[in-house]
Amino acid sequence: MTGNPFDGIREFVSAAQSLSFTAAALELGVTSSAVGKSVTRLEARLGVKLLHRTTRRLNLTSEGEAYLASCLRVMDELAETQGFLTTGQQEPVGRLRIDLPAAFGRRHILPTLIDMAVRYQQLDLSISFSERLVDIVNEGIDLVVRIGSLKDDAEIVARRLGSQSLLICATREYLHRHGTPQAPADLLQHDCIVGWRNGTRKSWMLVDEKGQTNEHDVRVKHEMGDGEMLLDMTLAGGGLAQLPTWLVQTPIQQGLLVPVLEQYAGAEMPIHVIWPRTRYIQPKIRMVVDELLALARRDAGIFRPDQGVPNPQGS
DSSP, X not given: OOSOXXXXXXXXXXXXXXXXXXXXXXXXXXXXXHHHHHHHHHHHHHTSOOEEEOSSOEEEOHHHHHHHHHHHHHHHHHHHHHHHHHHSSOOOOXXXXXXXXXXXXXXXXXXXXXXXXXXXXXXXXXXXXXXXXXXXXXXXXXXXXXXXXXXXXXXXXXXXXXXXXXXXXXXXXXXXXXXXXXXXXXXXXXXXXXXXXXXXXXXXXXXXTTSOEEEEEOOEEEEESSHHHHHHHHHXXXXXXXXXXXXXXHHHHTTSOEEEOGGGOOOEEEEEEEEEOOSSOOHHHHHHHHHHHHHHHHTHHHHOOOTTOOOTTOO
């Protein structure tokens, strides 16, 4: 490879973000032909096509999208380091893409992230909500909060925030019509409302007489995409649901829901914050992780932090 390995990157990033050589030229103070030539030389050096050119606009190729994401990530890290060297204080800089579980994320994680975005004006957030298992490495997600057991994965790092305890409940009207289950086997005779999971076994976690947590099959009546939907269907009398205590505590206190199979309740699901494993953790990721760990310690009633529990993917 000859020449400066960084030649053309600034021009490519500007053109890729605006999808226009003309707009990139105005931003950089050069001619559009100079921008186009710089990007063409960069493509030749890399041996891949980054941009599709048409008479009307530019479009990123799949290789161009991946390269743009890498360039932006490196530029963010350089900006963070420069800010630290200039001010002597580390401050999160650049865009951070975060994916959260819908109900729990909106209620208990999002307020902290909004507070951080207000405090740190150079931090840009892209927040999404989903319950699926995302591929954080290939999907370009910087940080994920997930509830449930994790699989061993050498490409990620996980820190445990705590756990959530589960209860099975229904409305009095539903129990009056269908009866109250007395044993786990009765769940196969009831209308059960479960979280939607593509291709996964429909089961609930129950605690046996020895205190061991086991999966029990249920008869599925309704599948819902997130916890709030599960709660709404349960409150409407749609059936039994297994829900976290933080979500059903108030409806139970108000008499809107009734816990059942309480002798088998108490199963717990871990809550983790997860990010891609790299040799160098970006300051913005580390600062968000630290904020979430502090939140879990402050709000022990929700997160139920447990000490001394190993993290499957290290720390």
